[in-house]
Amino acid sequence: MTTITTNVNLALERLEQGDVVAIPTETVYGLAADATNETAIKKIFSIKRRPLNHPLIMHVCHDWDLSQWVTDIPEYAQQMILAFWPGPLTLVLNSKEKAVSPLVNGGQNSIAIRAPQHDLTQQILRQLNRPLVAPSANPFGQVSPTTALHVATSFPNEDFLILDGGRCDVGIESSIIQATHQNGYSVLRPGMIGLQTIESKFGKQRSVNTSTPRVSGQLDSHYKPQKKLYYTDNWLRLDNDSPLLSGEMYTISISDHIPKNKNLHHQLPNDERMVAYQLYDTLRYADQSKADVIVIELPPNEIKWHAIREKIIKAGQRIDSESLHN
Numbered sequence: 001m002t003t004i005t006t007n008v009n010l011a012l013e014r015l016e017q018g019d020v021v022a023i024p025t026e027t028v029y030g031l032a033a034d035a036t037n038e039t040a041i042k043k044i045f046s047i048k049r050r051p052l053n054h055p056l057i058m059h060v061c062h063d064w065d066l067s068q069w070v071t072d073i074p075e076y077a078q079q080m081i082l083a084f085w086p087g088p089l090t091l092v093l094n095s096k097e098k099a100v101s102p103l104v105n106g107g108q109n110s111i112a113i114r115a116p117q118h119d120l121t122q123q124i125l126r127q128l129n130r131p132l133v134a135p136s137a138n139p140f141g142q143v144s145p146t147t148a149l150h151v152a153t154s155f156p157n158e159d160f161l162i163l164d165g166g167r168c169d170v171g172i173e174s175s176i177i178q179a180t181h182q183n184g185y186s187v188l189r190p191g192m193i194g195l196q197t198i199e200s201k202f203g204k205q206r207s208v209n210t211s212t213p214r215v216s217g218q219l220d221s222h223y224k225p226q227k228k229l230y231y232t233d234n235w236l237r238l239d240n241d242s243p244l245l246s247g248e249m250y251t252i253s254i255s256d257h258i259p260k261n262k263n264l265h266h267q268l269p270n271d272e273r274m275v276a277y278q279l280y281d282t283l284r285y286a287d288q289s290k291a292d293v294i295v296i297e298l299p300p301n302e303i304k305w306h307a308i309r310e311k312i313i314k315a316g317q318r319i320d321s322e323s324l325h326n
């Protein structure tokens with residue numbers, strides 16, 4: 001069984017011993033290990049059942065000298081660090097040869113780095129004085145955790161420490177920006193530091209090459225609950241066209257929608273930050289309900305909803321007559 005604690009020193013001790021510890025960050029909980037300890041890093045992959053070729057994010061303090069790991073930091077990336085660290089922004093930078101274990105960056109010549117904004121995790125990083133690698137603390141492909149209890153329920157048969165830092169403020173994973181080119185960046189994974197904010201400060205992004213580097217957030221299927229999840233942008237059609245789905249539905253709406261079954265329904269606030277904060281928790285709650293399937297509303301195709309839409313589309317399947325009949 002996992003153990004939940006608020007004792008930072010205990011967490012630190014475990015990390016120093018080469019154990020994994022689930023840590024709170026402002027985005028989601030991470031399953032952390034000392035980035036310089038390969039045996040410890042391997043435990044993350046085996047606990048998460050994550051393929052070994054999916055690189056990890058290295059977590060640092062915002063004022064650490066990155067030149068020990070990276071060859072260069074483009075001027076715009078330095079400005080991004082000043083603007084957003086500590087905070088929910090990951091930068092993929094050109095890594096120095098042999099600066100990190102290939103288990104960290106998948107043997108690529110780049111490395112993903114972020115400085116999380118959570119007091120307990122910052123205390124750990126400062127005292128450890130070494131970076132931590134930490135993927136989201138969920139089995140590979142499943143819904144990410146935003147509370148210590150989510151982590152515990154995701155890993156009922158594991159035995160590691162979970163440092164409880166309360167509920168995550170942001171609620172979805174960091175924005176990942178590729179900053180390996182001097183003359184421009186691209187967004188590899190949208191997050192709550194939105195494209196609008198980034199482009200208004202740093203100009204338009206370069207076009208993205210999706211084949212390299214490897215970003216597991218780019219897999220088509222991710223963030224999945226256990227029950228079948230469908231999404232719709234048209235409740236009216238769904239209600240009128242019933243029964244499109246057999247079995248009971250748990251509905252999650254963002255716009256005003258009067259559900260057929262109020263007991264199997266959650267109304268999210270029509271605000272992208274609030275939806276990010278509640279999304280994973282709501283999916284987990286719906287998963288535990290007696291419904292057979294979950295249907296969630298896809299927010300409008302507007303830039304501010306970009307990150308939320310990406311999570312929903314990767315976690316679910318569009319509900320329309322075509323997709324249901326094959």
Ligand code: TXA
Nearest residue numbers: 027030055056110111112135136173174213215216217
């Ligand atoms: O908010 C977050 O970023 C959370 C918290 C725990 O910090 N972490 C997180 O880690 O989301 P994970 O492992 O679930 O997602 C890390 C993403 C993956 O999609 C991975 O492929 C990508 O970062 N990544 C890691 N190193 C990379 C690299 N060198 N180039 C491109 N993508 C990289």
Ligand code: MG
Nearest residue numbers: 135136144173
């Ligand atoms: Mg993840």
